[in-house]
Amino acid sequence: MALIERVELLMVDLKPKVKRVDAIQSFVSQETPIVRIYDADGTVGTGYSYTIGTGGHAVMSLLERTLAPALIGREAYDVEKIWRDLLFLTHATSVGAITSIALAAIDTALWDLKARKLGLPLHKLAGGAQDAIPLYTTEGGWLHLELEALVEDAVTAKARGFSGCKLKIGRPLHEDVARISAVRDAVGPGFEIFTDANQAFTVDEAIRRARAYEVLDIGWLEEPLPADDIAGHTRLVGHTSIPVAIGESIYSHLHFREYLERHACSIVQVDVGRIGGITPWLKVAHLAECFNVTVAPHFLMELHVSLCAAVPNARWVEYIPQLDSITSQGMTIHDGKAVPSDAPGLGIAWDFDAIEGLTVDGSRSSVS
Structure with missing residues (x-):
């Protein structure tokens, strides 16, 4: 058991290798928020999510200002409890794309951290x-x-x-x-x-x-x-x-x-x-x-x-x-x-x- 001590946030913008056009839109950019969660033992979990070109900076702001601070001092193994607490914390903006994308970046990082600590692959x-x-x-x-x-x-x-x-x-x-x-x-x-x-x-x-x-x-x-x-x-x-x-x-x-x-x-x-x-x-x-x-x-x-x-x-x-x-x-x-x-x-x-x-x-x- 180890508490979360630090959360690092960043975003990369990945350009599709091929032109992507469907019936309603063109997919020209993939904003990819990346979250890295560090616990007191030094284990790091990395998670991510994505947009198809808009909203990425709003996701990053929600992560930095609201969600990441709420992780500090939490037990990283409590994945289900943390997910529910963060969902309630953002209840005024749930259900919504920006909130769900931000939650996904954190939740995938927590699962990665837990799996690494246990020495198990996710599947x-x-x-x-x-x-x-x-x-x-x-x-x-x-x-x-x-x-x-x-x-x-x-x-x-x-x-x-x-x-x-x-x-x-x-x-x-x-x-x-x-x-x-x-x-x-x-x-x-x-x-x-x-x-x-x-x-x-x-x-x-x-x-x-x-x-x-x-x-x-x-x-x-x-x-x-x-x-x-x-x-x-x-x-x-x-x-x-x-x-x-x-x-x-x-x-x-x-x-x-x-x-x-x-x-x-x-x-x-x-x-x-x-x-x-x-x-x-x-x-x-x-x-x-x-x-x-x-x-x-x-x-x-x-x-x-x-x-x-x-x-x-x-x-x-x-x-x-x-x-x-x-x-x-x-x-x-x-x-x-x-x-x-x-x-x-x-x-x-x-x-x-x-x-x-x-x-x-x-x-x-x-x-x-």
Whole structure:
């Protein structure tokens, strides 16, 4: 047992390696808050979260002014208690994206610290349910790409042993159908094709499009509607045989409960960086298991590989390289599957020299 003595904060801004465009936005910047928590024994836990280009400085201010000071003198092993105390401390701004992103950076650091002190990898500490998770790729399916590029990327992914790919949708319906059809013709029936609308449709439009997509045997229809339209999702699920995936834009575990209770989704895509950390991520995953629903988390593959391996109902890891420029070793892939690290902690090999060089001016602070 050792008390928390110091918290270091900084933020790096990572530029995507490829152009990323979906039905509602372009992803041009990844602000990445990083938290390092030091305990009295000298153990250090490192955590992080992310934005897609806005709000990072607000997250850092909340961390520096409110959350990090509340950690000093706390027992680092009390991860659940700390998470709940910090959630209550910020109740006036919860549920909200800025608060959840800030909480995620702290909570992941606490889990990393605990795992390092115990000498355990995260996937064992959090459950130890699976050894490897199938991968699907998103990086070659962006909406701005021409049809030939979509086909080439899907064929390459299949050759690498991946089990599926994701295509962004939101072009005119006949174009979406043509793009999905071309990929299906190229990869054959044994390769999953997922689609992602990024909340672009109305309910009626989603129902119409789902009818057209059904004959193409797609694996799921992701974020077809705004994330707060649970009734709309319930209506859509009742009108299509396509699994409906939700979760990347949900910031509270309680909202997942509402989706599951109302049978408004078929796939849960809980994102550890947006839900508030590992602590609530595990709650959502186990809740989904109780409803016999699969988990296929959004983004953050370097962290989600360990969390997916921790629970029995995780089916997919989304392949989008995110941390290559600030890590010394990437995620292990074997036969098209993501394999969690057996190193103590989160399993992320941080390159702190690289992080130092990419730290955003004015974002560094220390609380003790």
